[in-house]
Amino acid sequence: MEHVPRVDLLQLADLGTARKPFDLLRWYAWVSLAIIFSIAVGLGLISSRFIIDESVERDALLTAQFIQSIGDAEVRHVSIPNVRSMGELLDPRMDEAMPDVDPVARRKARGEFLDHVAHLPDVLLANIYAPDRTVIWSSNPALTGDVIEADDDLERAFEYKKRVSASYHNFDDARVEQMFVTPPQQLFIENYIPLFDADGERVTAMVEIYKEPHDLIVRIEHGLLLIWLAIILGAVLVYGGLYWIMRRAARQLALQQKRLISNETFVALGEVSSAVAHSLRNPLASIRSSAELAQAFDEGPAQKNISDIIIQVDRMSHWVRQLLQSLRPLNxxxxxxxxxxxxxxxxxxxxxxxxxxxxxxxxxxxxxxxxxxxxxxxxxxxxxxxxxxxxxxxxxxxxxxxxxxxxxxxxxxxxxxxxxxxxxxxxxxxxxxxxxxxxxxxxxxxxxxxxxxxxxxxxxxxxxxxxxxxxxxxxxxxxxxx
The missing domain is CATH 3.30.565.10 (Histidine kinase-like ATPase, C-terminal domain)
Structure with a gap:
């Protein structure tokens, strides 16, 4: 059996495990695409959330200001003495606690206020809670008198005495207070608006408004569309510009590498060719001189062969000169x-x-x-x-x-x-x-x-x-x- 040298096996192993050359442009293209895509998606999500939150908060602020203004206006309109807040007038259970207040004026102020609340634009459902979480009034009469428990948003609104806004895409059947007369078609917004006593310290009633503001939703959708289009366009331009710069740089690097290899090749060829050319010049000169001398003294049939020798020597000398000229540095x-x-x-x-x-x-x-x-x-x-x-x-x-x-x-x-x-x-x-x-x-x-x-x-x-x-x-x- 023929013995296979170990060096051949190592060479075969090296060939089998040889890695492909590193492709800088392809690596940069995929990595930069992943980074730019991640940043673009992150910016898009953050911007979208900011637009939605700001729009909802702005709508909630306007609604709260409107409700509180209506309450103050109705109280001043009926001129109820000793009562300076609509929040103290809304609970019918408290009517007997204020015998000095004209019941007709009290009912008139409360009725006008509730009528305004019920006819707010885009309202799906309106509830008013007493401090004990009892529904003292609702645009859905079936909810009046219910006690709402375990409602985190309602508890937070009473505790922090601030308006609370939340947006939903689907209503929760398990939440009793979301008994809509007309179910929402898409996005709806929930607002909690606190009403205070005359001193502005104690929350005497909490107004809950469910709205489906179509104009606001359309504006939000248009804003989100513009944001994502701008982000996509910006990401494409950034990626395209960086890819073009990197591609040009890769080409320049490849060209410089090619030139470097070419220069090193020419240097090596020049050194070898110079050594060979200088070694051939003297023998060629001697051969030509000997041939010319033989041609001068021999007039026999060898003249043709001597002439061929001189021609071939001249051609080789021309090759040597041409080789040296082509490989010399162009400085x-x-x-x-x-x-x-x-x-x-x-x-x-x-x-x-x-x-x-x-x-x-x-x-x-x-x-x-x-x-x-x-x-x-x-x-x-x-x-x-x-x-x-x-x-x-x-x-x-x-x-x-x-x-x-x-x-x-x-x-x-x-x-x-x-x-x-x-x-x-x-x-x-x-x-x-x-x-x-x-x-x-x-x-x-x-x-x-x-x-x-x-x-x-x-x-x-x-x-x-x-x-x-x-x-x-x-x-x-x-x-x-x-």
Whole structure:
């Protein structure tokens, strides 16, 4: 049985337990969504409760002021002597305790007051309690004379001598005092309004009002709707804004990480390539010198082989120079460069190859602008792009150069050929180092163009279709757009 090394098992275990890379944007999206949603719901609930409580309390205050004002007005209206409070007039059981008070005036004041209470707007039920919790009057006559016990709201109203308001959505069948003649349809409000004696210290009667204020309910519903819409809109805007900022930051981090990896890769490749190139230069020079010497003294059939040696050595030397140039750091400072001059110089250098290749040049008017860069590097950009276009049109064709976009900061130049074109996979690989579709090519031309364009704040894009041609978009940063 073949022995499996332990290191292989450990590697397999590491692969099996390898974790996925941490997705900062996704983590932030879910966490921020949960936090913002929780805060929004909390604010919504607090605001809704505040609106409801304030509205109910305001309605209760107005009702209490109205009831107390009616009581005072009725007492003054009948001019009852020795009685200065409506609360002392409401209990019929106390009529005999005040023989000096005119019974007709007393009944008139009490009747007017109770009539006002019974006809208050939106009233479902009205009860009046004596201090012993007996119902001395009710808009539902069936409740008159009942003693109400174990009513916390009523006890609290008598104890603290303050109005007590409570809202309910469903009435409690177990509560005797909630015997509505007309049952409420939705929300109703319960108010306890204390009436005091003439000195304002002792509660002589408690008025209980059940109301279903339709206008108030509609206003509360509209207010709650506006609150929740505002909270939802605010939460969406906050989440969208923070997500956009985080997404942009994540992209910047990913771009910086990509650039850092690319720079580290280029540094490593540069060190290796420099060592290899310097090691090859001397042997190549010796081989070429020996071949030239042999070619000078040997005129026999070996001349063709010697010439092939010199050609191959020259090609390898060109590769070495191109490799070193593509991997060297781009530390040159950006200076203003005349774009039309650099473009025309490059096209002039390719005038003869274009004519020999049967390529027709169409040059649109290029505005007189200056872009950020270096004259030599800008010429190298045009040299690489034009050379690629010329090699793609080995059977002739047309090369068109035109400006497709210009604004305050950037100018975009498009070079379009009618060559073989590229597949989608080739387009994705075009800017990677050492990828080439040319026989004998090194694959660093477009990579170097991309590095130079990005070094000076520009960009390069490529679009192509097999059998149709290729378009290269070069976006240069203008000098006045810095």
């Amino acid at each position: 040159d400072e950006a200076v203003p460069v005349d774009l039309p001059v650099a473009l025309h110089e490059s096209l002039q250098a390719f005038a003869m190859p274009l004519r020999r290749g049967g390529v027709e040049l169409e040059l649109a008017n290029v505005p007189d602008v200056r872009v950020l860069g270096q004259p030599a590097l800008l010429g190298q950009i045009f040299h690489s792009v034009i050379a690629n276009a010329l090699e793609a049109m080995d059977q002739g064709g047309r090369l068109r150069v035109e400006v497709v976009r210009q604004d305050r900061r950037y100018l975009t130049l498009r070079l379009t050929d009618t060559g073989h074109g590229m597949s989608e996979q080739q387009q994705r690989m075009a800017f990677r180092p050492f990828f080439t579709t040319k026989q004998g090519g090194l694959g660093v031309g477009l990579m170097l163009v991309k590095r130079i364009m990005e070094r000076f704040g520009g960009s390069i894009r490529l679009s192509s279709k097999e059998g149709t041609g290729t378009s290269v978009l070069l976006s240069f940063r203008l000098v006045n757009g810095t």
